[in-house]
Amino acid sequence: MSTNASTATATRKLTIARAMAEATAQEMRADPRVFVMGEDVGPLGGVFGNTRGLFDEFGPDRVRDTPISETAFIGAAVGAASDGMRPIVELMFVDFFGVCMDAIYNLMAKNTYFSGGKVKVPMVLMTSTGGGYSDAGQHSQCLYGTFAHLPGMKVVVPSNAFDAKGLMTAAIRDDNPVVFMYHKALQGMGWLGTEKGATVPVPEESYSVEIGRAAVVREGHDVTLVSLGVGVHHCLRAAKALEEEGFSAEVVDLRSLVPLDRDTVRASVARTGRLIVVDEDYHSYGVSGEIIASVAEHAGCRLKAAPKRVAYPDIPIPFAPTMEQWALPNADKVVAAFHQMMRES
Amino acid sequence: MQPTADQRRWMYRHMVLSRYLEERIEALYMEGKTPVFNMAKGPIPGEMHLSNGQEPCAVGVCAHLSADDIVTATHRPHHIAVAKGVDLDAMVAEIFGKATGLAGGRGGHMHLFDAAVNFSCSGIIGEGLGPAVGAALSRKLQGKSGVAVAFMGEGAANQGAFHEALNLAAVWQLPVVFVIEDNAWGISVAKQASTAVPRNDLRAAAYGIPGHHVADNDVEGVFAAAGEAIARAREGQGPSLIEIETARLAGHFMGDGEDYRPKGEKEGLQARDPIPRYRQALLDAGVLDEAGNAALVAEAHARVEAAIRFAQQSEFLPPEAALEQVFAGESS
Incomplete structure (x- = not known):
């Protein structure tokens, strides 16, 4: 190009x-x-x-x-x-x-x-x-x-x-x-x-994005927000809201789950010391647990607070907008998770 | 369609080769598994599905195929692999799990891939049908010759994949032939207890394609039906379905007591073993004499013994090689 x-x-x-x-x-x-x-x-x-x-x-x-x-x-x-x-x-x-x-x-x-x-x-x-x-x-x-x-x-x-x-x-x-x-x-x-x-x-020319590389889409030093797909946009909005409160959030867009770019996630958490994973997939046995485990099991892991996840509850997805919207992750939930993390640590 | 004398001898030789391979595998499989049968023990662990009795299906179809044509086979694949020309040394080594096997021991007897002759098989009922349709589509899109043949047991006709694949092949008029080896048993459940129609070839009408039925495990009946279906596919006239009445002379798998079979059924099937029958037919027709038969059998046995020696003398890959070849381009 x-x-x-x-x-x-x-x-x-x-x-x-x-x-x-x-x-x-x-x-x-x-x-x-x-x-x-x-x-x-x-x-x-x-x-x-x-x-x-x-x-x-x-x-x-x-x-x-x-x-x-x-x-x-x-x-x-x-x-x-x-x-x-x-x-x-x-x-x-x-x-x-x-x-x-x-x-x-x-x-x-x-x-x-x-x-x-x-x-x-x-x-x-x-x-x-x-x-x-x-x-x-x-x-x-x-x-x-x-x-x-x-x-x-x-x-x-x-x-x-x-x-x-x-x-x-x-x-x-x-x-x-x-x-x-x-x-x-x-x-x-x-x-x-x-x-x-x-x-x-988007450039008109043909180009590749390497499969297996996450992207740091916003830099910050107080917390790492890791997500994928639509969750990245929740995180970017949450980061903006946190910025108004005086906190600086880094946002990692995984882009690829297999291969998973654990290095980029770990490097970010090493800088911020705090981790929140945001995933619209089910809470248990999924991406959020894998990301947290990948950070926690690493010998270099030093966290200032227990990691958190904002994910879809372990329920079938309901029809009624009131119920579905209540269950979905969003930027407010990410901000709330950060506040709770700060209270706990 | 009549086979030539050469084709007759080719079919007979590959039946003999396949059967002797199964007999040797059976003996080696049982090593370490007596007096207590433990599937994990011995030089060939795991499930083992032998093809004894089903050789007519393999040779009658593959007599019409070249290495360029595609075959997808089943969990009971050895006779078809032999007839398709899969590298026998590498195949037996794979059955032993050795480094020199087709996949270095990652696949075993239900997962044999030989790209040189476009052969593959898999362990799940009806699983090869979609890939055969896709390979046929590939040839059509590339303007290349070649037909695809999907083998399956009669139980596969009751899988959803059967309906989907036959409909798709028919609606796109693809060069693919579906071959049902009807051995009358899905493990322990008889065909009449699981299948609403007496003959699965009748189902061809549901897709507007030709159906063929071959009775009595007849080698040359298979040859004739397959010849017609494969010629039709090569001419661009679309898919066909063939059902062959065959016989499972071994159990579903090694260790199967077969108590579910009616008394005397097995003995009756063994009395109609297709190999002695075909040998006699060839002797009667004068395309084979006793001396020629003895030489052919000796040569087949020697070939199998050489493959077994090759497998036995091969090493295992280091266990950590299990981590390789998950993705293409990884070292082995």
């Missing part, structure tokens, strides 16, 4: 949906092995907009609407990837993994290992996550921990359009299966409330 070009395009803002589609189109132009399949990815352009325009440019062979048969078409993606193609498949809502997880975790994630590294499975499984719009508990989950827990697949979760484009490019070029989890509240769809902070300047 040339400096001139990036300067020239620095003002062009894209939604995550547009950024994903642009990265996909660029890779499809450059590499005939790349193709897309999934439910409603063709003329409709994806229920969440991330394949918009691809069908018109590349046609029905390379942008394939599938039957509602996730077991078959995700299994087919594994077979096509093993045969030299680079498929991108969409699992429309991550909640639907229950009908097809075998193809994902027993085939996609294990064929490389069970072949002693001789069979590569270069595919991208993109899937929407998250709630906040009263779609209830079969269409609102994040399940980050579920996927990151199972070995053999990389997992990325962008919080903004710049990272989304670069991570999508990196995912398509990766020789391994990559699960690309995009949060619905960041997509920029008119009919879903969209976090404005996710729509950022």
Whole structure:
């Protein structure tokens, strides 16, 4: 990417949906092995907009609407990837993994290992996550921990359009299966409330964001706020609120769960001495526990206060807005967690 | 479609090779497992699903395939691997868990991958169907030749994956053939107790594709049906479904007492063992004589013994190699 070009395009803002589609189109132009399949990815352009325009440019062979048969078409993606193609498949809502997880975790994630590294499975499984719009508990989950827990697949979760484009490019070029989890509240769809902070300047040129590198998106010295996806925006708002109270919060955007950039998290906590993890996935056995354990088990760990997490309670996600909004993480809860941490220490 | 004399001898030789391999694996598997059967003991630990009796399915189909064609097989994969031309030394070494195995011992007998001949198998019922459809799609998109064959047992026809994969293959008209090895038993549950239709090939009508039925574990019946289905796939006319009545002469797995079988059933199946039957047919047809048979059997036995020696003499990878090859490009 040339400096001139990036300067020239620095003002062009894209939604995550547009950024994903642009990265996909660029890779499809450059590499005939790349193709897309999934439910409603063709003329409709994806229920969440991330394949918009691809069908018109590349046609029905390379942008394939599938039957509602996730077991078959995700299994087919594994077979096509093993045969030299680079498929991108969409699992429309991550909640639907229950009908097809075998193809994902027993085939996609294990064929490389069970072949002693001789069979590569270069595919991208993109899937929407998250709630906040009263779609209830079969269409609102994040399940980050579920996927990151199972070995053999990389997992990325962008919080903004710049990272989304670069991570999508990196995912398509990766020789391994990559699960690309995009949060619905960041997509920029008119009919879903969209976090404005996710729509950022995106260069027109193709570029990669390295999978496995977290980003310090705000520097600070009193507390480290670690999150991913929409949670990063809660943390940035909380950091702003804390700044008005005279506290300085550092915000780490994980961007990738597998591989997990523990070094960046530990280095930040080493500077601040305090850790709060914010995750819209379930509280127990998930990302928040893993981050805290990764810091706590490290020999260099020196904390000024017990770490805290702001996560989704261990309940199915309710429909009624009053209940759902009460249960979701938000900036106020992050600020409250910090206040409690300061009282306790 | 009639096999040539060469094809007949090829099919017979691979049946003999596969059966002798299974007999040797059976003997080695039992080492360390008597008098008390403990699956974790002996030179070949773990579950073991032998293919004795099902050889006609493998050779009758694979006689039409080249290394370039794709096969996905099941938890009972050895006969199909042998017929597809999987490297026998590396396959047996993998079954022993050795460094020289196909995956350095990470996969074992249910997870055999040989990319050189486009063979893979997996341990879960109906799991190979989607990948076969995808490999066929890959060939179609790349404009490359090659068909994909998904083997499965009759129990797999009751998996959701069966319906999804056949529908997808039919709606996209892909070069894939679905082959059901009907050995009449899903572990201990009889086919008639689990399956609403007497013959799974009848289900082809649900997807508007041809269905073929092969009775009585007939090698040349499989050859004929597979020949038609594979030629159709190669010509771009889409998928087919074949069900073969075959026989499971070993238990579901080694250690299976098979008390669930009706009295006398096993003896009846053994009396119809497809290998002596096919040998007699070839002798009667004059494509094989006794001396030729003896030489063929001796050569097959020698080949298996060499593979077993290779496996036995190979080392194990250091245990920490378990941490490698989780992702592509990691060192081994």
